[in-house]
Amino acid sequence: MRNSAPRMLARTTTATAYVADLLENCINNKAHIAGKILHAHILRIGAFADTFLANRLVELYSKCGQLVSARLVFDRMPQRNIYSCNAMLSCYCKENQLEDAHELFVRMLERNSVSWNTMISALVRNGYERRSLELYQMMRLGGFEPTRFTLASVLSACGGLGERMCGKECHGVAIKLGLDTNVYVGNASLGMYAKCGMVGDAVKAFWDLTEPNEISFTALMGGLVEADRIEEAFDMFKLMHRNGIRIDSVSLSSVLGVCAKGGSGDFGAISDDDCELHIVPGKQIHGLTVKLGFENNLHLSNSLLDMYAKNGDMDSAEMAFANLSEVSVVSWNIMIGGYGQKDKKEKAMQYMEWMQSSGFEPDDVTHINMLVACIKCGDVKTARMIFDRLEHQSLSSWNALLSGYTQNGYHRETVNLFGEMQFQNVQPDRTTLAILLSSCAALGHLETGRQAHARLIKPGFHTDTYVGSGLIGMYLKCGRVAGAKHVFNGVHLLDTVCWNSMIAGLSFNSMDGEAFSIFIEMLRKGTLPTEFSYATVLSCCAKLSSLSQGKPVHGLIVKDGYTDDVFVGSALVDMYSKCGNICEARQFFNLMPFKNTVTWNEMLHGYAQNGCGDEAVCVYRQMIQSGARPDDITFVAVLTACSHSGLVDPGITIFNSMQKKHGVAPLPDHYTCIIDSLGRAGRFNELESIINKMPYKDDPVVWEVLLSSCRVHSNVSLARRAADELFRLDQKNSAPYVLLANMYASLGRWDDANDVRSVMIEQQVLKDPGFSWVEQEKSDVRRLG
Structure with a gap:
């Protein structure tokens, strides 16, 4: 009798272990029915009091998606431990029952890293990134060490929120713990940097990975595309292929996004001998898609359509669309949007009708694409009708119509529409406010612009690069230089657009010396000037009549390869002319491969300002012979030159030809020039005749x-x-x-x-x-x- 108790305990332990093994097998195979039979057996033998077995039952029901059964087991457990709570917490999170999960998490008397990881991951997965970061901070303050799962989730949240500093801090923790080379953490760091626009750090994070996979390559390609580093994105795809990384539908879709943004011209060829991708244009990726057997993948097929549509190749898009084995609303929307971007409203409308007759219901994107198609054609009235008929006016639809008004010069309507938007309690985003700021700048509406600025501060948009450039432009157009400087100094990451806005705005306010200083600072900070930067700063030099500043800028233009740009070239002609170096202006003018009306006008103005009337008349005749079309500014320039040089008769001939030959009605400036010319020559009879007839x-x-x-x-x-x-x-x-x-x-x-x-x-x-x-x-x- 004395030996019976140990034997019974041994048999019970053996039986429990055997049941536990069977439960493990059910969990691994998601065998719900077999698990329920085991549950009944556990109850029958009185083993439910065993916390380990009860925990395994909770885990089984969780794995099989049986939330109610898991909750029943959890509630009836005689004793619970931290593993019981973690199992139930995992079940709630898996079923996206975040309120129940949070309630359980708060009530837990004891938590470990698994508890924190489960909750943080669920919050990130369900879009509660901000809350997940708060929980991560609480975890750190509680002395818990994050795992690779914690860091991967938190880095993903930082990327989604654009939280650069928090992301860098989290990456630092990963390095300290030696987890930065882990593929999950490394990919999350890379993705965070890419989403936050820190492409240099993203590239560094990529090269720090010991074994980058297809996710690593895809994330970096996306970041490079967002930064307009298209060639580098193509290079990453080539490297991916060379290294034998598996190319799946996601990576192909990503590189098609590169083609959509970078154009699908003839960048090079794919060698069939070694399958090396030298340079990857969109049509070749299309061929690779077919070769790898992904032609029936709907998402990838839509990416192909989008690539063709974004590049304006609607013939290829039509062929790809006709060959789709399956179509979705997205497919139709891409075609409608593609034709809309090409100003083919009727074709877009035809596709929408075809879409409806095929049994597909247009969604918000469809209507927005049609709205954009009307706006691109300048038909703002129809665009407004489409907008008013929308059952649900989403933020995207408001932004599309606001953008349409602004693009077509209806700035007052933009401000009024924004007022309607506020009245309907639609919360604006950074795009809305940037559009509004553009119209405020055009109208000189400082007060409305200030109100928009106030709306930007709470969500933190005022430090955003995109919105910051709009604020700078608005304040400078309204003559508030101090306000523009305050915004400029507060933007976290100044890009070329911000620098250009500041330079152009200061020049607009006749602060050309300060504008030039900002340009110098831009160079020192390592920001590369664009054609607009150079054209603007040359205008500053011209207004300052400063050849000593203009010549070095010309040198930089030669170095950066912008001498063939027609706008930069026109600005150079203007700068040399206004600085009195008309010979240098003409020499550069002669070397320009392409000239537009502005270029000819600048040369004519240069001769007029420097008293070279004969040369101006000669250039005017060359302009007419070249087929360039003169405008009202052309005639002001050449008539001024004639007036200053005493060329009365050529001036009268040109003046009389304005309306008759070129369809340009004389304006007050033209009458001023011809009256000045006749007055200087003392030909008052002719002058009085013109005065009596002029309408101004x-x-x-x-x-x-x-x-x-x-x-x-x-x-x-x-x-x-x-x-x-x-x-x-x-x-x-x-x-x-x-x-x-x-x-x-x-x-x-x-x-x-x-x-x-x-x-x-x-x-x-x-x-x-x-x-x-x-x-x-x-x-x-x-x-x-």
């Missing part, structure tokens, strides 16, 4: 020019008429008083001169003072050159 009798500049000419030729009667017209238009303008008084004085008519000055005093009219400046050498600019 309320333009003060015309009368000022006439008055100045009359003073030179002592034509008192016509001078008096011009002065009376100017007094009528503006009694506070000092110019007619001064010019008339000086003319009387030059003729010795002192009483008349004094009378004019007396009237000037009575009217409290003050003469504007003149000014001059001296250029100071800029040693830092010479070094850059």
Whole structure:
């Protein structure tokens, strides 16, 4: 009898171990029915009090997706331990029952790393990234050491939120714990850096991986594409193929995204001999997709369609669409969007009708694509009708219509629509506010822009690069330089657009010297200038008449290969002309491979400003012979040149040809030029004839020019008429008083001169003072050159 108890205990332990093994087998195979039979057996033999077996039952039901059964076992357990709670917590999280999971997590008397990992991973997986980061901080404060699973989840959350500092800190923890080379943590670090726009760090994280896999390559390709480093993204795909990394549908879809963003021109060829991908254009990836047997993969097929549509190759898109084994709403939307981007509204509408007749219901994306198609064609009215008919006006649809108004110059309508959006309590995002800021800048609506700025601060958008450039532009267009500088200094990562906005805005506010200093700072910070940067800073040099600053910039333009750009070239011609070096301007003008109307106009202006009338007329004739179409600015330039050089008859001929030959109606500036030309020559009969016929009798500049000419030729009667017209238009303008008084004085008519000055005093009219400046050498600019 004394030996029976140990034998019974041994038999019980053996039986428990045997049942536990059977349960393990059921868990691994998700054998729900067999598990329930074992559950009944455990209850029958009275082994349910065994916490280990009960925990395994919870785990079994969790693995089989039987949440109710798992909860029943958990609630009836006589004794629970941390493993019981973790098993139930895992079950809740697996079934996305986060409220129940959180309630259990809070009630747990004891937690370990598994508890924290389970909760953090579930939050990230369900889109609660911010809450997961808060929980991670609590975990660290509680003294728990994160595992590779914790770090991978937290890094993913940082990437989704754009939390750079938290992401870098988490990566530092991974390095400290020696987990940075783990493929899961390494890929999460790489993905975090890529999503946060820190491509350099993403590349470094990639090369730190001992064995990068297809996820590593795909994540880095995505980051490089977002940073517009298209060639490097292609190189990563080639390296992936060379290293024998398995190319799946996801990686192919990713590289098609590269093709969609970088264009699908003839970048090179795939060698069939060694299967090495030298340079990968979209059509070749299409061939590789078929070769690898992925042609029936719907997601990949849609990526192919998107690639063709984004590159404007709708013929290839049509063929790919016709060969799809299966279509989805996404497929139809891509085709509709592709035709919309090509300004083919009717074709987009045809596809939408075809889509509906095929049994597919248009969704928000379909309607937004149609809305964009109308906007691209300038049909904002139809776009608004489509928007108003939307059953659910999503944020994307609001943004699309706002963007359409702004792109078509309906800035007041943009502001009004934003007001409607606020009235309907639709929360704007960074895109909404950037569009609004653009319209505020165009209208000079400082107060509305400030309100938008206030809306940006709470979600932290004001430090965003994209929104920051919009704020800078808005403040500078409204003349608030201090506000623009404050925003500029607060942007975390200044890109070329931000620098360009600051340079252009300062120039707009006649602060060209400071704009040039910002350009120098941009170079020192390592940001590469674009064509716009160079064209803007050359304009600053031109307005400063500073050849010592302009020449080094020209050197940088040559170095960076922008000399063939028509806008940069036009700005160079303008800069040299305004700095008085007309020979250098003409020399560069002759070397330009392509000239547009702006280029010709700049050369004409240069000759006009430097008193080279004959050369200006010659360039004008060359322009007409080249087939370039003159505009109103062209005629201002050439007529000014004729006026300053005494070429009256050529000027009259050109003036008379404006409307008849070129369809350009004369504007006040053109009348001013021809009146100045006739006045300088003393041909007042012809001048009076033009004045009597011109429609712009309320333009003060015309009368000022006439008055100045009359003073030179002592034509008192016509001078008096011009002065009376100017007094009528503006009694506070000092110019007619001064010019008339000086003319009387030059003729010795002192009483008349004094009378004019007396009237000037009575009217409290003050003469504007003149000014001059001296250029100071800029040693830092010479070094850059």
